[in-house]
Amino acid sequence: MIGVHLSSVRVELARALADRVPYVFAPLFEGGTESEKVFSIGEVPERQFSGPVSHFMDNQAARRWFLVGNDYVWPRASHNWVRDFVLGRGGAVVGEEYVGLGYDTTHLVDMIEAANPDIVFLSLVGSECVPFNRMFAERGLSRHILRLSGAVEENTLMAIGADNTENLFCAAGYFSALQTPENHTFLKRYRDAFGVTAPVQGVLSEACYEGLRFFGALATRAQSLEIDALSQAFEGLSFESPRGVTTVRNGVASGPTYLARAEGTEFEVLRSFDNA
Template sequence: MARQTAGDVRIDRYQHARNIPVNRSARAAALGQWKSGFSRSLSFAAFPKKPVRIGLLVPFQGADAIWGPSCQYSAVLAAAELNERGGILGRPIELLAADAGGNPDAVVKRALELVERDGAEVLVGVHLSSVRVALSQAFAGRIPYVFAPLYEGGEEQVGVFAIGEVPEQQFPGPARWLMENRKAGRWFLVGNDYVWPRASHHWVRRFVEENGGCVVGEEYAGIGQGQTERLVDLVAQARPDIVFQSLVGAECVTFNRSFARRGLGESVMRLSGAIEENTLLAIGLDSTANLYCAAGYFNALGTYDNH
């Protein structure tokens, strides 16, 4: 276990997986920048009550590890800002972070250690829905568990708070706009093989067909199985107007790079529901022609169009 302190926020990070890709010096620099932005620093000694121990579950291995460090940094920043304002009901926040990447059963074991050994009172996760399903089954009704990302919907377990947008909120606007304004009539659906892509594709297929379009292909690739070239081959053969993609993290990066390298980006549009800043940066500017992404938080960004 490695423990670090960022001003008034303590982080415990558990090395449950080998070769977790976290740059400690980069993290220390980021924490230093956040701390320098505060008008004053509160120590735990300034609080009369014991800390609220939050188990932070973000990925540091697997395809979704690409956004793990930024999620952890964001959580540290949020906790520091809350502590600056007096914490939660007068209690400071203490973060206990564990790796949420890889096999869902292994993630459950790490989360159990945070709760049973280290006293986490609530879990907050930014990870794949396959992991969410396993964690919900293990912790529903036991302690609060907040799942932050967009997801497929349908979560009703007691004490599980899935706060992200679902397909019927995320995709109607962009899908309708692309069909009406870019003549996207023939759709090909590609995704990783787990619950979120399959549920999203079910919704998109129904929407497209109800609005006069057609789905000319639907294919899945197991996470980490190196099948993105096969997916690109199938898309090239089908010659759709648009590819709807539910590929995550590193899988999304390799698919879109290959897609552009094969020259498909100029003639075939792409719509994704899972490209955030880390993934977009990794894809690279030269591979983003006719690439669209839909996410609710875009409306809150301080861009020229939003203002």
């Protein structure tokens, strides 16, 4: 089983599949899955956000942060990490608010406008990002307040619209715009197979492919599909994907992560962070 879904779904699947079926959870997540017997290979908050948050604090004078997210385990866990990291580096968190999936986000924009932070850290996911970011820009807030997301990918960016992406940044382990030999090969093979009008690859869809690459490497190393043998082969495993090489160290998959800026409805990768 290779899954790309919310962490709340992962918890239930892990409970159902424990000791029965090998289960790979591929996307970014909050960490702490050791007890679930899941092969988790996505970015944990420290791996995903330490470099980008430091970048904005050091280079953009982003001292006052407002944290906004959907109300479930990944946003809350990510915000706990970001809050401690920002405070530890002498910054301030001037607001923190959560909203249920599918709920109106107007009040979030109102709260941010009143608090006037330097930067908003966004953990709204999927279609939840769209009305919020449109409204944020329409209020004129994007001209002077930065936005950093860990969940806006290429297709969501297109839905937000080119007029609403000023000063919007994303931290992720993959962007379609990555200029790496591995990504060039991946995208060429993808377009050869599905055509130039196929959906743009983003961090979540690439994670599904990466999950397959990972499990192939894991099963080859273990020389077995038995869960115990796979578990013993997990630590120290290296596998290749469109982003580059990822290695499992101390139970955490560690590879390069990236910071990108929205340019209209496309991302421009600004820099990479080595999480080895």
